[in-house]
Amino acid sequence: MQVNSVINGQASPASGPDLELIDPSSGTVFAGAPVATGADVDRAVAAAREAFGAWRNTTPGERQAAILKIANLIEDNADELVRLESQNTGKPIPVTHAEEIPPMVDQVRFFAGAARILEGRSAGEYMSGFTSMIRREPVGVIAQVTPWNYPLMMAIWKFIPAIAAGNAVVLKPSDTTPVSTVRLAEMISEAELLPPGVLNVITGDRDTGRTLVSHDGIDMAAITGSVRAGMQVAEEAAKSVKRVHLELGGKAPVVVFDDADAAKAAEWLAVAGYFNAGQDCTAATRILAQDGIHDEFVAALAEQAVSTKTTFDGGAEDEDALVPPLNNQAQMEKVMGFIERLPEHATIAAGGTRPGDRGFYIDPTVVVDMNQKDEAIQNEIFGPVITVQRFSTDEEAVAMANGVMYGLASSVWTENHGRALRMAKALDFGTVWINTHIPLVAEMPHGGFKQSGYGKDLSLYGLEDYTRIKHVMSAIED
Amino acid sequence: MLPGQWIDGRPAEGGSGHVLEVANPADGTTVESVTLANGADVADAVAAARAAFRQWSQVPPVVRSDALLALAERMKDRADEYARVETAQTGKPIRLSTGFDVPGSVDNTLFFAGAARHLQGTAAAEWDGDHTSTVRREPIGVVGSIAPWNYPLQMAMWKMLPAVAAGNTVVLKPSELTPLTTLMLAEDASAAGLPDGVFNVLTGTGPDVGEAIVAHPDVRMVSFTGSTRVGHRVAEIAAGQLKRAHLELGGKAPFVVFPDADLAAAVQGAVAGALINTGQDCTAATRAYVHHSLFDEFVSGVARVMDGVRLGDPADPATDLGPLISPSQREKVTAMVERAVAGGATLACGGFAPDLPGCFYRPTLLTGARQDSEIVQEEVFGPVLVVLPFESDDEAIRLANDTRYGLAASAWTSDVRRAHRASREIEAGCVWINDHIPIVSEMPHGGYKQSGMGKDMSQYSFDEYTQVKHVSVDITGVANKEWHRTIYSNPRPDQ
Numbered sequence A: 001m002q003v004n005s006v007i008n009g010q011a012s013p014a015s016g017p018d019l020e021l022i023d024p025s026s027g028t029v030f031a032g033a034p035v036a037t038g039a040d041v042d043r044a045v046a047a048a049r050e051a052f053g054a055w056r057n058t059t060p061g062e063r064q065a066a067i068l069k070i071a072n073l074i075e076d077n078a079d080e081l082v083r084l085e086s087q088n089t090g091k092p093i094p095v096t097h098a099e100e101i102p103p104m105v106d107q108v109r110f111f112a113g114a115a116r117i118l119e120g121r122s123a124g125e126y127m128s129g130f131t132s133m134i135r136r137e138p139v140g141v142i143a144q145v146t147p148w149n150y151p152l153m154m155a156i157w158k159f160i161p162a163i164a165a166g167n168a169v170v171l172k173p174s175d176t177t178p179v180s181t182v183r184l185a186e187m188i189s190e191a192e193l194l195p196p197g198v199l200n201v202i203t204g205d206r207d208t209g210r211t212l213v214s215h216d217g218i219d220m221a222a223i224t225g226s227v228r229a230g231m232q233v234a235e236e237a238a239k240s241v242k243r244v245h246l247e248l249g250g251k252a253p254v255v256v257f258d259d260a261d262a263a264k265a266a267e268w269l270a271v272a273g274y275f276n277a278g279q280d281c282t283a284a285t286r287i288l289a290q291d292g293i294h295d296e297f298v299a300a301l302a303e304q305a306v307s308t309k310t311t312f313d314g315g316a317e318d319e320d321a322l323v324p325p326l327n328n329q330a331q332m333e334k335v336m337g338f339i340e341r342l343p344e345h346a347t348i349a350a351g352g353t354r355p356g357d358r359g360f361y362i363d364p365t366v367v368v369d370m371n372q373k374d375e376a377i378q379n380e381i382f383g384p385v386i387t388v389q390r391f392s393t394d395e396e397a398v399a400m401a402n403g404v405m406y407g408l409a410s411s412v413w414t415e416n417h418g419r420a421l422r423m424a425k426a427l428d429f430g431t432v433w434i435n436t437h438i439p440l441v442a443e444m445p446h447g448g449f450k451q452s453g454y455g456k457d458l459s460l461y462g463l464e465d466y467t468r469i470k471h472v473m474s475a476i477e478d
Numbered sequence B: 001m002l003p004g005q006w007i008d009g010r011p012a013e014g015g016s017g018h019v020l021e022v023a024n025p026a027d028g029t030t031v032e033s034v035t036l037a038n039g040a041d042v043a044d045a046v047a048a049a050r051a052a053f054r055q056w057s058q059v060p061p062v063v064r065s066d067a068l069l070a071l072a073e074r075m076k077d078r079a080d081e082y083a084r085v086e087t088a089q090t091g092k093p094i095r096l097s098t099g100f101d102v103p104g105s106v107d108n109t110l111f112f113a114g115a116a117r118h119l120q121g122t123a124a125a126e127w128d129g130d131h132t133s134t135v136r137r138e139p140i141g142v143v144g145s146i147a148p149w150n151y152p153l154q155m156a157m158w159k160m161l162p163a164v165a166a167g168n169t170v171v172l173k174p175s176e177l178t179p180l181t182t183l184m185l186a187e188d189a190s191a192a193g194l195p196d197g198v199f200n201v202l203t204g205t206g207p208d209v210g211e212a213i214v215a216h217p218d219v220r221m222v223s224f225t226g227s228t229r230v231g232h233r234v235a236e237i238a239a240g241q242l243k244r245a246h247l248e249l250g251g252k253a254p255f256v257v258f259p260d261a262d263l264a265a266a267v268q269g270a271v272a273g274a275l276i277n278t279g280q281d282c283t284a285a286t287r288a289y290v291h292h293s294l295f296d297e298f299v300s301g302v303a304r305v306m307d308g309v310r311l312g313d314p315a316d317p318a319t320d321l322g323p324l325i326s327p328s329q330r331e332k333v334t335a336m337v338e339r340a341v342a343g344g345a346t347l348a349c350g351g352f353a354p355d356l357p358g359c360f361y362r363p364t365l366l367t368g369a370r371q372d373s374e375i376v377q378e379e380v381f382g383p384v385l386v387v388l389p390f391e392s393d394d395e396a397i398r399l400a401n402d403t404r405y406g407l408a409a410s411a412w413t414s415d416v417r418r419a420h421r422a423s424r425e426i427e428a429g430c431v432w433i434n435d436h437i438p439i440v441s442e443m444p445h446g447g448y449k450q451s452g453m454g455k456d457m458s459q460y461s462f463d464e465y466t467q468v469k470h471v472s473v474d475i476t477g478v479a480n481k482e483w484h485r486t487i488y489s490n491p492r493p494d495q
Helices: A038-055 A060-076 A080-089 A095-097 A101-114 A152-165 A181-191 A208-211 A227-238 A260-279 A291-308 A327-340 A395-404 A417-426 A460-464 B039-056 B061-077 B079-090 B094-115 B150-165 B180-192 B205-213 B226-242 B263-278 B292-307 B327-342 B393-401 B416-427 B460-465 B482-486
Strands: A006-009 A009-013 A018-024 A028-036 A125-128 A131-140 A140-145 A168-172 A199-201 A218-224 A244-248 A253-256 A286-288 A348-352 A365-368 A383-389 A409-413 A431-432 A469-473 B005-007 B011-012 B017-022 B030-035 B130-138 B143-147 B169-171 B200-202 B220-227 B243-247 B253-257 B284-290 B346-349 B364-367 B384-390 B408-412 B432-433 B466-475
Touching: A006 A038, A006 A181, A009 A181, A018 A080, A028 A181, A038 A140, A038 A168, A038 A199, A060 A080, A060 A101, A060 A152, A060 A181, A080 A095, A080 A101, A080 A152, A080 A181, A095 A101, A095 A260, A095 B253, A095 B364, A101 A152, A101 A460, A101 B061, A125 A227, A140 A152, A140 A208, A152 A168, A152 A181, A152 A460, A181 A199, A181 B416, A208 B292, A218 A227, A218 B327, A227 A244, A244 A253, A253 A260, A260 A291, A260 A383, A286 A291, A286 A395, A291 A348, A291 A365, A291 A383, A291 A460, A327 A383, A383 A395, A383 B364, A395 A417, A409 A417, A417 A431, A417 B130, A417 B466, B005 B039, B005 B180, B030 B079, B030 B180, B039 B143, B039 B169, B039 B205, B061 B079, B061 B094, B061 B150, B061 B180, B079 B094, B079 B150, B079 B180, B094 B150, B143 B150, B143 B205, B150 B169, B150 B180, B150 B220, B150 B460, B169 B205, B180 B200, B205 B220, B205 B226, B220 B226, B220 B460, B226 B243, B243 B460, B243 B466, B253 B263, B253 B393, B263 B284, B263 B292, B263 B384, B263 B408, B284 B292, B284 B393, B292 B364, B292 B384, B327 B346, B327 B364, B327 B384, B384 B393, B393 B416, B408 B416, B416 B432, B460 B466
Parallel strands: A140 A168, A140 A218, A168 A199, A218 A244, A253 A286, A253 A409, A286 A383, A365 A383, A409 A431, B143 B169, B143 B220, B169 B200, B220 B243, B253 B284, B253 B408, B284 B384, B364 B384, B408 B432
Antiparallel strands: A006 A009, A006 A199, A018 A028, A125 A131, A131 A469, A348 A365, B005 B011, B005 B200, B017 B030, B130 B466, B346 B364
């Protein structure tokens, strides 16, 4: 199978050499995706620019209608899309159907409605003799780069709000996982749900991404990816002062106070930590357990880890399996590297092993007795590894939680209401969950502080990130 | 015979025993018969709405949004049927119901399906340092709504959509002249997934069923579109029980043509603006103020176009203008025109009922009326436009505002400063520049002055149908708070 690009409504392979696509559950090659050349990128950007001319003048109501149809399209083709996603990422099929498709469809419908909500200010005479008004407009052609952990969902988080706001898009999925995004773009073209050129998808690698992001013909660059990749995008964009939207890594602290329910928290956090093999920027990856609850919690968490099933034995169709393999060989080696380099003072309480050589699997792992300055605490692991540290006081918890360069998501586990709200205020993270971890709603923003980036996904704020504000001021007196 | 009520998710016969014949104003034939509601039906409907509120107000907004999306789909599937029935019960031309009423209603539904998930609020923060404040925007409860006969379906939607989208439940009484499309709507709403009791419809007259709904103690808010006279009555009842009242009342829209206007555009705009729905539109262009330099040309232009307007069977796509809603409405229009002429006004065209079955009245243009005359000051609600000249911009604005109404207005000019001045100084909820009538779901519709209070459509309608709660949480955890010292001065443990 050769994977197409979709440019100006036409599906055909890009011009460069093939990249091998590997099924991570087996390690075998199942398809090729050509790397887009500079000429391909030029064509895609030109198509977007051309399409933007008319798309920017559609009414919000017209864009709502088109995007609602895309939601229905995803729903109607969920089986095919999940199958393709699973083959490309190793995700378990039943879990992906249940946990990814409904939110995706809902998010698309949300943005369809959001297209018709443009926040502004009252028009008026703020200075005598002049009437001012606010226009909220699309930005133009948006270059978007998506990651391999949730290929289809991340594509939707990127292009749907952008086109809802009236922009045109050139999107490059991750080099390892283009299949589902391309297929969706093909389906949209086949059903003529968008004018040609409004959504373009090109396959390629990091160089393709760089070419795209530095292209003269784009107005803004958005990426969900690693901190390093985000810095590179920002650096490129800075050369021509282009707007940038960055959804980068995370190292979510999970602060478990003495008054939490250890068993319930452990059960929930195992899912929040191992879902998608921990390849989630909001994964519950770094537990801070208060002295009194620490031992009980660690025991409960280790038990959960041991009983959390990967798809290694039963494959992607296994109804009981939660955890896929790591997405690619490089990531698997990176995570094993963290485990192999664990300091002397740390102890592996569960996992730390691979179930076998086939594919890129790692067993759900719990590491305890970690210190704040350890590599595995300061850096995003992006694997099925949950670390645990101790703390005594609220202040210590805050300092440890905030003591990383990331600021995407966090959670607090306590029955004390006042403490929960004080923590919500003190934590430097774009999301603070209280007595839960992971759930997202389309109405609420997702986005980080510090080196987790800037800009929001989901919510009206996400849509607004793809608009520009113009002040019109008219002299009204003679 | 059609069950004339929709209560708690089911059709029901009204308990009054009175049968209402819904007539086709084009020929007087009966379209349908319904039995009217009685007091027991009102009580049942309100009780059902109250019971449904508990759950409906607490489901996540997406649930309400999805139900409205499904409703939009159903309405699209039945669009032709809705248009046909709307035309039959109101006499509005099929081109209008097909091109305006039904698509507008569907679009309103799609808009509110989206808007249901955007409840505005101030961000949470510590405004005084010791408390985390958040805002909750919550629905009110059971809303009692009364809709008019001029755009029965669309007015029902304007009442139902923002209320239901925000989590309220509704008991709606359409006009007794035009209940049919509202009953279809109730059926579709249930089929779309609105739980039983969320949207209830009762048929009956204003004094019977309408007042009973408005006065019911469990109805927490009333929403009324209709005449200013009845609006006063509704406001009175609501005020007596301190209920929120949302009122969309009459209008007498001025249509101001400045000397630099595109005259051809103004002529076409005046005809369309005055004749839409046979003038039975609260935003219709009713009083044209035309600069003296353009006056004669404007009058002859409008008269010529009006004379060419085709009256006929509303079900015929070739028909431009349908009948008025009822014989009594036609009597009212006829009498007002006659009084105007008797008072010195001149007919430039029309001014009579043509020889057709049904309550038809020709498009009518009057000149020579005085600013303070009845035909200029009072709402006609018929295909009648009165034209007055003006000299200066100041005079034009003053005359436009010289009315107790304030729903809509238009100004025709190519001059940037005139356009700004008109939009600023005209006292109306909507000011068009170089157009008159077109509205969109995203924008508010609602009047100033005696045209009422509150907005239909747009996110602003949520301001009517929600109430805002401040939640303030102490985050100090301290027993003896700083601010207590203003009240009493116990020595503190640390002193």
